Each structure stands twice: as structure tokens, then as C-alpha cells.
Amino acid sequence: xxxxxxxxRHRVAFTLNGKPVSLEAEPRLLATDALRHGLGATGTHxxxxxxxxxxxxxxxxxxxxxxxxxxxxxxxxxxxxxxEGLAPERDRLSVMQAAFRRHHALxxxxxxxxxxxxxxxxxxxxxxxxxxxxxxxxxxxxxRCTGYTPIIRAALEAAACLRGEPLSQPxxxxxAHV
Amino acid sequence: xxxxxxxxxxxGDLSEALDVLGRHGSDARIIAGGQSLLxxxxxxxxKPAVLIDIMGIAGLERVGREGDxxxxxxxxxxxxxxKRPGLAGEQPLLAAALPWLGHYQTRARGTIxxxxxxxxxxxxxxxxxxxLDGEVRLRSRRRRRSVSAADFFSGMMVTDKADDxxxxxxxxxxxxxxxGYAFREVARRHGDFAIVGCAAVVTRDAVHLAVAGVADRPQxxxxxxxxGSALTDxxxxxxxxxxxxxxxxxxxxxxxxxxxxxGQSTIGEAQRCLA
Numbered sequence: 001x002x003x004x005x006x007x008x009r010h011r012v013a014f015t016l017n018g019k020p021v022s023l024e025a026e027p028r029l030l031a032t033d034a035l036r037h038g039l040g041a042t043g044t045h046x047x048x049x050x051x052x053x054x055x056x057x058x059x060x061x062x063x064x065x066x067x068x069x070x071x072x073x074x075x076x077x078x079x080x081x082x083x084e085g086l087a088p089e090r091d092r093l094s095v096m097q098a099a100f101r102r103h104h105a106l107x108x109x110x111x112x113x114x115x116x117x118x119x120x121x122x123x124x125x126x127x128x129x130x131x132x133x134x135x136x137x138x139x140x141x142x143x144r145c146t147g148y149t150p151i152i153r154a155a156l157e158a159a160a161c162l163r164g165e166p167l168s169q170p171x172x173x174x175x176a177h178v
Numbered sequence: 179x180x181x182x183x184x185x186x187x188x189x190g191d192l193s194e195a196l197d198v199l200g201r202h203g204s205d206a207r208i209i210a211g212g213q214s215l216l217x218x219x220x221x222x223x224x225k226p227a228v229l230i231d232i233m234g235i236a237g238l239e240r241v242g243r244e245g246d247x248x249x250x251x252x253x254x255x256x257x258x259x260x261k262r263p264g265l266a267g268e269q270p271l272l273a274a275a276l277p278w279l280g281h282y283q284t285r286a287r288g289t290i291x292x293x294x295x296x297x298x299x300x301x302x303x304x305x306x307x308x309x310l311d312g313e314v315r316l317r318s319r320r321r322r323r324s325v326s327a328a329d330f331f332s333g334m335m336v337t338d339k340a341d342d343x344x345x346x347x348x349x350x351x352x353x354x355x356x357x358g359y360a361f362r363e364v365a366r367r368h369g370d371f372a373i374v375g376c377a378a379v380v381t382r383d384a385v386h387l388a389v390a391g392v393a394d395r396p397q398x399x400x401x402x403x404x405x406g407s408a409l410t411d412x413x414x415x416x417x418x419x420x421x422x423x424x425x426x427x428x429x430x431x432x433x434x435x436x437x438x439x440x441g442q443s444t445i446g447e448a449q450r451c452l453a
Binding site: 006027028030049050052057068136140141 | 370
């Protein structure tokens with residue numbers, strides 16, 4: 001039965017966006033701080049630190065999780081995905097990220113990392129979500145800039161695009177970033 | 179906000195977890211999904227010396243059936259119960275309430291038993307357990323016992339669980355024929371703590387209404403099948419008995435009003451399920 005002493009640091013190893021990583025963590029270290037300070041992965045944002053705002057949402061083994069409500073030691077052996085892992089390659093946006101850009105679904109961008117990570121997990125589970133379903137997923141995120149409407153538009157369009165459907169009104173929108 | 183220091187133990191099986199719990203008592207806390215405990219740790223409302231992680235224990239993640247009971251062990255995440263095939267037929271109240279339990283992002287981690295252990299007065303799982311007359315199964319090194327939900331929840335975030343006990347499972351009775359079930363909730367944002375939550379269980383001879391978010395724990399009352407002003411009066415009486423308080427989110431008066439109006443619409447929905 002492994003017992004990790006409070007006063008010392010312990011090696012925690014997991015995969016971050018497909019790459020094996022490890023850091024030394026006290027048991028009380030939050031996953032947010034492990035990612036940002038321990039590993040320098042600052043894409044995950046820290047808002048409320050009690051699970052309400054959703055800015056720090058990551059995926060643990062493909063499922064969404066609040067990094068601020070997760071201990072670093074709970075990540076041992078897990079596959080962790082953060083916003084840095086969503087784009088297919090450097091300088092190229094994912095389908096959802098490109099839709100966010102087209103629809104102005106972010107202004108300050110503080111909440112965006114968490115929302116993108118949540119939607120990525122949700123669309124794998126429900127590739128054809130209704131607007132109502134998306135609104136319920138987004139109820140787990142606070143955005144104080146957009147009023148959510150452009151986020152919903154971007155998510156619906158990206159979901160359709162990922163299903164292989166053509167964009168509904170492409171004419172008066174900026175083309176997807178390539 | 180960062181937690182105070184604690185030792186962290188990954189229990190390999192239940193007897194290990196119970197040994198540590200027995201040795202440390204109130205200085206130790208069980209962590210499963212952590213969605214209620216981590217906010218308490220981050221805000222330092224809880225400062226345990228030892229955290230015992232039970233999510234690595236095999237067998238705790240499988241929902242089972244024992245006759246007319248749905249048995250949900252301590253490792254079952256809320257999202258997993260929600261995805262159980264046929265849950266809406268097996269127990270419609272649970273299927274209706276689970277989408278209100280926190281958010282998509284917290285249900286993926288949080289457990290059903292963890293929500294029962296936390297015993298927030300506005301929480302959906304304690305409300306469903308009380309409404310359905312479910313049971314909480316406790317275990318320590320010394321003994322196992324089963325407590326009815328009505329006896330388990332004893333106050334605001336206070337339960338009948340002793341310091342050396344953990345919740346091994348909770349059990350929800352399956353739907354009975356000739357019974358209607360309904361759940362409704364009012365919250366500022368879908369998934370936030372309920373201002374008032376109502377669960378109705380209705381038969382031809384009786385109406386049972388359980389209410390969360392008003393008293394210090396979920397409360398259930400049973401009435402004969404009333405209608406019109408008799409029902410309004412009964413709900414008004416129930417609303418005043420719950421000793422509502424003002425807080426940051428709602429006044430006592432709004433809470434009483436919601437017990438009357440939401441209570442009535444929830445009972446109505448359950449009665450329509452009967453017809």
C-alpha cells in the first residue's frame with residue numbers, strides 16, 4: 001500500500017498530450033499547479049480553484065475533469081490532454097478552434113482553454129449534439145465576454161464539420177485557417 | 179487556495195483502507211472522485227492529516243442489482259450511473275435527477291457515494307435516497323451496517339457515519355408498478371447547487387414529496403392524494419415546517435414559495451406518469 005508522506009515530494013509520471021512526463025509533487029499539489037508550474041504547460045488556466053468556473057478543465061483518460069479538483073498524485077499513470085494537445089500540428093488549429101475563430105467565440109480567452117477541452121471530450125461521446133445539450137455542457141464553464149451565443153454557433157458548426165457535413169453559410173464568413 | 183499538507187495513501191483493497199481509517203479516525207478522509215472534498219480542502223474547510231484514495235480498489239466501480247435494489251458501490255462515478263442502460267425504466271427518479279447533479283465536467287469524476295458522504299442539504303443524491311427510502315451501507319474494521327437514508331442524513335453536512343466507517347455502497351429501490359416519479363429543481367445555473375429541489379413519488383393512495391435545499395437535510399412528507407386548495411394548504415404547511423433561512427442565493431420567502439409551486443408541479447408530473 002503506497003503511502004506518500006505529506007512533507008516530501010514524490011515522483012508522479014503520466015502522459016501529457018501523448019508524451020511521457022514526470023514531476024516531483026507533494027501530495028497536496030493540485031493538478032493545475034503541477035501542469036503550469038511543474039511542467040510549464042500554461043495553456044490550462046486557473047480561475048476559481050473550487051470547481052465552479054471551468055477554466056482549468058482538462059481530460060483524464062479522455063474524460064473531462066477540473067484540474068483544480070484533482071491532485072497531481074491522482075494523475076499517476078493517466079493519459080492527460082490539455083488545450084495544448086488539441087491542435088493537429090504546430091501553427092494549425094483544430095476544427096473546433098478554427099470555428100471559435102470564425103465565430104468570434106472568444107474575446108479575452110481566459111475561459112476558452114477549458115471550453116475547448118470540454119467540447120472535445122463531449123463531441124466524441126455525442127457527435128451530433130443539440131443546442132440544448134451544448135448549453136448544458138457549457139453550463140460547466142463561466143464566460144464573461146461572449147454571452148455564450150457565438151460559442152454555441154461555433155460548436156454546432158464544428159460538430160457538423162467533424163461529421164463531414166458542409167458549412168451551412170460559408171459565404172459571408174472568413175475561411176477556415178489553414 | 180491550496181490544500182493544507184496531508185499524507186496520501188492509495189489503498190489496494192478495502193481492508194487496507196479500513197485499517198488506515200480505523201487507525202486515524204477523524205484525521206483521515208476517504209477520497210474517491212474528489213469533487214466535493216477538493217473544494218473543502220482548497221478552501222481549508224477540511225484539513226485531514228491523511229487522504230485515503232479508494233479509486234484503485236477493484237470491484238467498487240460496478241453497479242449491481244440485489245432483488246429490487248440498485249446497489250451503487252463507492253467507486254461508481256456519477257456519469258457511469260447516468261449511462262447505465264435502462265436506468266430510466268429501472269428508476270426514473272434517478273434518471274431525471276442525475277443530469278442536474280453538478281456539471282458534465284464534474285459528473286465524469288464525482289461519485290454517487292461521495293455525494294452521499296458530503297451530505298450537502300441541496301444535493302440531488304441525498305434527496306433521491308430520502309425520496310425513495312434508500313439505504314446507505316457502512317463498513318468499518320469492526321462491522322458492516324445498513325442505515326436508512328432518513329436516519330443517515332442527520333444535519334447540514336452531518337451524517338450517521340462514524341469516523342472509522344466508510345460508505346461501501348448506497349442502494350436505491352427500483353421503480354414499483356403503479357407508482358409515478360418526478361424530479362424538478364431550481365438553480366441559478368444548470369448544475370449549480372439547487373435553491374430548491376423536489377422529488378415526488380406518487381401512488382393512487384399516497385403522495386410522497388422530498389425537498390432539498392431548504393432544511394439542513396432533505397426532508398420527506400407523505401400526504402393522501404389531495405387536490406386543489408387541500409394540496410396547496412398541505413404544501414404550505416410543509417414549506418413552513420422546513421424552517422427556511424435567508425442566504426446569499428435566495429430568501430427564506432423565495433424558498434417557501436418554491437416548495438409550494440415547484441412541489442405542486444413535481445407532484446403533478448409524477449401523477450401524470452401514473453395515468
